[in-house]
Amino acid sequence: MAHQAHAYHMVDPSPWPLTGAIAALLMTSGLAIWFHFHSTTLMTLGLILLLLTMYQWWRDIIREGTFQGHHTPPVQKGLRYGMILFITSEVFFFLGFFWAFYHSSLAPTPELGGCWPPTGITPLDPFEVPLLNTAVLLASGVTVTWAHHSIMEGERKQAIQSLALTILLGLYFTALQAMEYYEAPFTIADGVYGSTFFVATGFHGLHVIIGSTFLAVCLLRQIQYHFTSEHHFGFEAAAWYWHFVDVVWLFLYVSIYWWGS
Amino acid sequence: MYYKVSGVTGKLTGATAASAYSPQGLKPTVPSQAPPMIFAVPTKVVSETGSVAHYMGINKVPELQKIFQVFFKGLLHPKMKMTTMGLTIGGTLYCLMALYIAAQPRKPQ
Numbered sequence: 001m002a003h004q005a006h007a008y009h010m011v012d013p014s015p016w017p018l019t020g021a022i023a024a025l026l027m028t029s030g031l032a033i034w035f036h037f038h039s040t041t042l043m044t045l046g047l048i049l050l051l052l053t054m055y056q057w058w059r060d061i062i063r064e065g066t067f068q069g070h071h072t073p074p075v076q077k078g079l080r081y082g083m084i085l086f087i088t089s090e091v092f093f094f095l096g097f098f099w100a101f102y103h104s105s106l107a108p109t110p111e112l113g114g115c116w117p118p119t120g121i122t123p124l125d126p127f128e129v130p131l132l133n134t135a136v137l138l139a140s141g142v143t144v145t146w147a148h149h150s151i152m153e154g155e156r157k158q159a160i161q162s163l164a165l166t167i168l169l170g171l172y173f174t175a176l177q178a179m180e181y182y183e184a185p186f187t188i189a190d191g192v193y194g195s196t197f198f199v200a201t202g203f204h205g206l207h208v209i210i211g212s213t214f215l216a217v218c219l220l221r222q223i224q225y226h227f228t229s230e231h232h233f234g235f236e237a238a239a240w241y242w243h244f245v246d247v248v249w250l251f252l253y254v255s256i257y258w259w260g261s
Numbered sequence: 262m263y264y265k266v267s268g269v270t271g272k273l274t275g276a277t278a279a280s281a282y283s284p285q286g287l288k289p290t291v292p293s294q295a296p297p298m299i300f301a302v303p304t305k306v307v308s309e310t311g312s313v314a315h316y317m318g319i320n321k322v323p324e325l326q327k328i329f330q331v332f333f334k335g336l337l338h339p340k341m342k343m344t345t346m347g348l349t350i351g352g353t354l355y356c357l358m359a360l361y362i363a364a365q366p367r368k369p370q
Contacts (some may be wrong), residue, residue, distance in 0.1 A: 015346065022349045029356050033363060042359055045352050052345045056338075 009070040016057035023049035058217075062234070066226050076233050083237045087244050090207070094248050097203065098255060101196040105260055112191065116260065121193045122185045123261040129180050130257045133173055137246045140169035144215070144239050151222070154229045163219045163235075166242070170212035177205050197256060204248055211245045214238040 004010070023046050030043025065071035071079070105116045113119030124130060143166040150159035181198075188198040218235045221227060227235055263281035267274040280286075 015342075015349075019345050019349045022353055026352045026356050029360055033359050036363065042352075042356060045348060045355070049345065049348050049352060052341065052348070056341065056345065 007072040007074050009064070009072070009075045011064070014057070014060065016053050016060070019049060020053040020057070023047075023053055062221070062226065065234070071231070071233070076231075079233055079237070083240060087240060090244065094200070094203070094251075097196070097200040098251065101200060101256060101260070104192045104196060112193075116193075118191055118193050121190060123193075124180065124184065124257065126253070126257040126261055129176055130253055133176055134249065134253050136169050136173045136176070137249050140166045140173070141243060141246045143169065144242050148235065148239055151227055151232050151235060152229050156222075159222055159227075160219065163215060163222060167212055167215050167219060170208055170215065170242075174205065174208055174212070177201070177208075200252060200256060204245070204252055207245050207248070211238070211242045214241055 026042055026046030026049060028046075030040070030046050033042050034040050104112075108114055108116045108118060117123045143162045147159050147162035147166060150156075150162055186194050186197070188194045215238050218227075218238045221234060226232075263276045263278055264273050265276035265280065265284065266272070
């Protein structure tokens with residue numbers, strides 16, 4: 001930073017993109033080897049390598065952005081664009097599964113009994129646990145906004161408390177969903193209803209877990225004084241992601257749980 | 262004779278020398294020097310800053326860094342990097358070998 005005449009970040013050479021790519025190779029090939037030869041070694045190796053890559057790459061970014069000072073305003077702008085584009089790509093990912101759901105449910109075939117939910121399927125009552133889940137995620141949206149304002153106002157204790165509460169709500173949602181999955185009267189194998197239900201809500205649940213993990217990392221960073229009242233983009237990115245997860249749930253709830261029951 | 266493609270008909274049509282030499286027209290006032298380049302907001306001296314970034318509590322990062330570097334850097338992180346690189350290279354070789362073996366025809370049972 002002392003010897004460059006521009007405000008951009010010329011990143012030092014890093015091995016993590018390579019290790020990440022190799023992790024992807026090992027995981028995908030490992031999946032094929034697992035399917036055909038019943039050995040999970042390669043896939044596990046890939047998973048370990050992925051975790052190591054994620055930890056070290058993001059650790060390096062945190063170092064570059066905090067005490068090395070590389071995250072100037074133009075750099076931060078680029079990071080914002082990046083996160084927005086990534087979330088947009090995830091929106092399209094979910095759009096596909098919603099398309100599949102509406103394709104099958106708007107015109108149910110004779111094999112399903114010509115009705116939705118299909119004959120023989122007892123859907124979950126949308127006004128029981130799913131409604132609680134909706135309340136939990138909406139509340140977590142409030143607490144994450146509270147955390148943001150606390151950080152911007154320099155209120156350390158409140159920021160930690162509200163961020164911790166957000167994560168707890170996220171974990172509560174995950175626990176409730178897991179229980180629902182266990183107790184559900186239908187499975188993923190129960191025709192197109194089961195497929196659309198469990199794939200859409202399953203991927204959503206995975207994103208809740210990812211979002212909770214992201215927020216947990218932010219909590220650790222907040223405790224360790226990484227964020228300032230002006231500069232806390234890591235937290236903002238986590239909050240954006242969390243709001244996205246919340247919105248997807250609302251669409252899931254209205255479409256699959258409520259309209260689809 | 263100079264030519265241009267007419268914006269209206271899309272066909273080749275006549276043009277004047279002036280418009281052929283500068284098709285987009287001459288900008289009336291072009292500065293002879295480039296405007297001063299503006300980089301990101303230059304770092305201000307702390308005493309000059311209007312809106313001060315509020316750090317929450319005393320900044321413990323420097324002393325934590327020292328502890329971190331003494332303890333972890335000496336032990337954990339370099340080992341982690343070596344392990345990662347080892348898994349990368351070893352994993353690639355294992356993967357290629359596994360795929361090669363998987364590609365061999367199996368005996369019919």
